[in-house]
Amino acid sequence: xxxxxxxxxxxxxxxxxxxxxxxxxxxxxxxxxxxxxxxxxxxxxxxxxxxxxxxxxxxxxxxxxxxxxxxxxxxxxxxxxxxxxxxxxxxxxxxxxxxxxxxxxxxxxxxxxxxxxxxxxxxxxxxxxxxxxxxxxxxxxxxxxxxxxxxxxxxxxxxxxxxxxxxxxxxxxxxxxxxxxxxxxxxxxxxxxxxxxxxxxxxxxxxxxxxxxxxxxxxxxxxxxxxxxxxxxxxxxxxxxxx
Amino acid sequence: xxxxxxxxxxxxxxxxxxxxxxxxxxxxxxxxxxxxxxxxxxxxxxxxxxxxxxxxxxxxxxxxxxxxxxxxxxxxxxxxxxxxxxxxxxxxxxxxxxxxxxxxxxxxxxxxxxxxxxxxxxxxxxxxxxxxxxxxxxxxxxxxxxxxxxxxxxxxxxxxxxxxxxxxxxxxxxxxxxxxxxxxxxxxxxxxxxxxxxxxxxxxxxxxxxxxxxxxxxxxxxxxxxxxxxxxxxxxxxxxx
Numbered sequence: 001x002x003x004x005x006x007x008x009x010x011x012x013x014x015x016x017x018x019x020x021x022x023x024x025x026x027x028x029x030x031x032x033x034x035x036x037x038x039x040x041x042x043x044x045x046x047x048x049x050x051x052x053x054x055x056x057x058x059x060x061x062x063x064x065x066x067x068x069x070x071x072x073x074x075x076x077x078x079x080x081x082x083x084x085x086x087x088x089x090x091x092x093x094x095x096x097x098x099x100x101x102x103x104x105x106x107x108x109x110x111x112x113x114x115x116x117x118x119x120x121x122x123x124x125x126x127x128x129x130x131x132x133x134x135x136x137x138x139x140x141x142x143x144x145x146x147x148x149x150x151x152x153x154x155x156x157x158x159x160x161x162x163x164x165x166x167x168x169x170x171x172x173x174x175x176x177x178x179x180x181x182x183x184x185x186x187x188x189x190x191x192x193x194x195x196x197x198x199x200x201x202x203x204x205x206x207x208x209x210x211x212x213x214x215x216x217x218x219x220x221x222x223x224x225x226x227x228x229x230x231x232x233x234x235x236x237x238x239x240x241x242x243x
Numbered sequence: 244x245x246x247x248x249x250x251x252x253x254x255x256x257x258x259x260x261x262x263x264x265x266x267x268x269x270x271x272x273x274x275x276x277x278x279x280x281x282x283x284x285x286x287x288x289x290x291x292x293x294x295x296x297x298x299x300x301x302x303x304x305x306x307x308x309x310x311x312x313x314x315x316x317x318x319x320x321x322x323x324x325x326x327x328x329x330x331x332x333x334x335x336x337x338x339x340x341x342x343x344x345x346x347x348x349x350x351x352x353x354x355x356x357x358x359x360x361x362x363x364x365x366x367x368x369x370x371x372x373x374x375x376x377x378x379x380x381x382x383x384x385x386x387x388x389x390x391x392x393x394x395x396x397x398x399x400x401x402x403x404x405x406x407x408x409x410x411x412x413x414x415x416x417x418x419x420x421x422x423x424x425x426x427x428x429x430x431x432x433x434x435x436x437x438x439x440x441x442x443x444x445x446x447x448x449x450x451x452x453x454x455x456x457x458x459x460x461x462x463x464x465x466x467x468x469x470x471x472x473x474x475x476x477x478x479x480x481x482x483x484x
Contacts (some may be wrong), residue, residue: 059342060481082345091336093343097270109262110344112254145335152340 008035010190021143027214038191040201043211044238049194067164070159086158090168092145096138111156123151137189163193212237257352263354277362281324285370288316303376310442325406326423329414346477360403385448397463398438408474437463
């Protein structure tokens with residue numbers, strides 16, 4: 001297993017095991033990601049990608065091993081860590097019966113965002129939803145939901161952003177907005193993205209990882225990735241054989 | 244790396260508690276999902292009582308079983324409502340969003356429990372006068388009204404706390420909708436017994452009814468405290484399992 005050994009690590013995982021009964025969703029995962037990096041995680045369905053993301057975002061406790069994000073332990077320092085991370089999921093994570101503004105103001109309260117009204121306005125403008133700020137979220141299209149979800153994730157200016165299939169179901173306009181927002185905040189954040197889209201994932205990443213059956217089968221900085229060999233390895237893990 | 248603390252400061256649990264409670268009240272007032280379904284269910288239960296007691300004759304003193312009937316209606320009504328209380332958190336992953344925020348899990352539990360308690364009390368305030376008019380006209384309660392209120396509050400706190408805990412388990416578990424129905428009554432049994440005894444003492448009166456009332460309410464409050472402390476300790480485990 002390789003990776004950058006810079007002392008400023010955004011993600012530091014050692015021997016992570018997450019078991020559900022007898023089944024190990026993650027089986028001895030280790031990885032070290034420097035601050036400011038962009039990690040793309042690939043793998044077939046059931047490889048453990050979502051479980052890994054849930055452990056890194058404190059939503060699920062590890063069964064064994066040490067997991068630190070932004071220098072904080074995901075179990076012992078969970079509350080403090082949650083101030084430093086954001087998640088953009090294919091699920092919008094928004095209340096349908098609150099308006100766009102009410103949703104963002106609610107999460108501003110939860111994170112203790114300074115000057116919440118100003119920050120909410122700024123983000124609604126950034127995701128081009130300022131004109132719909134008083135509308136209930138349940139009236140939003142998929143693309144609008146995802147844009148608002150991006151605003152929610154960036155609200156408290158997290159250090160590490162987790163993206164779980166963020167482009168899934170997005171129309172081209174929403175995908176462009178996501179690209180543009182990622183580009184805007186790229187320099188100040190560490191990104192961890194789970195994706196099935198090889199081209200997109202490799203385009204954005206500084207590090208690439210393939211997970212299969214709960215184990216890391218590939219983890220290298222982007223410059224060491226040969227795209228053809230990487231694609232072949234990925235295809236073999238999803239059961240398609242080597243192309 | 245940017246300093247997250249520059250944009251966000253450590254927020255107090257009290258502020259987070261108020262935010263969750265306010266959000267739940269705003270959403271309920273907007274949808275009226277829980278209040279409508281719980282009130283209707285409570286009224287339908289009273290209709291069933293009416294049918295069940297229709298042949299009991301004028302000599303039957305309804306006060307003997309009034310407390311049990313009222314609490315039966317509250318228990319089934321709250322099971323219906325509490326099951327719904329966490330479901331909207333599950334819609335579109337809202338519970339995950341809440342769990343991702345820097346909030347101690349017990350704060351979520353207490354905010355949701357207080358919200359559920361408020362909704363349950365509103366339904367009780369609607370139901371009790373209707374019950375009194377429909378079944379107890381000409382048969383006044385023996386004790387002062389505050390005794391009914393106090394025993395109602397003690398029983399409702401237990402229902403809201405344990406119900407919220409079980410509803411959280413239910414939304415996190417596969418086939419979880421049965422959890423509340425199956426575990427609620429066994430867990431609530433001692434607290435319900437105390438609540439019925441307290442309410443019954445207030446309704447029936449008789450020698451030593453004040454002592455009986457305080458003994459029951461005290462026992463109910465003690466059971467509430469024990470259960471809420473246990474649930475407080477287990478909540479983190481339930482939402483992170």
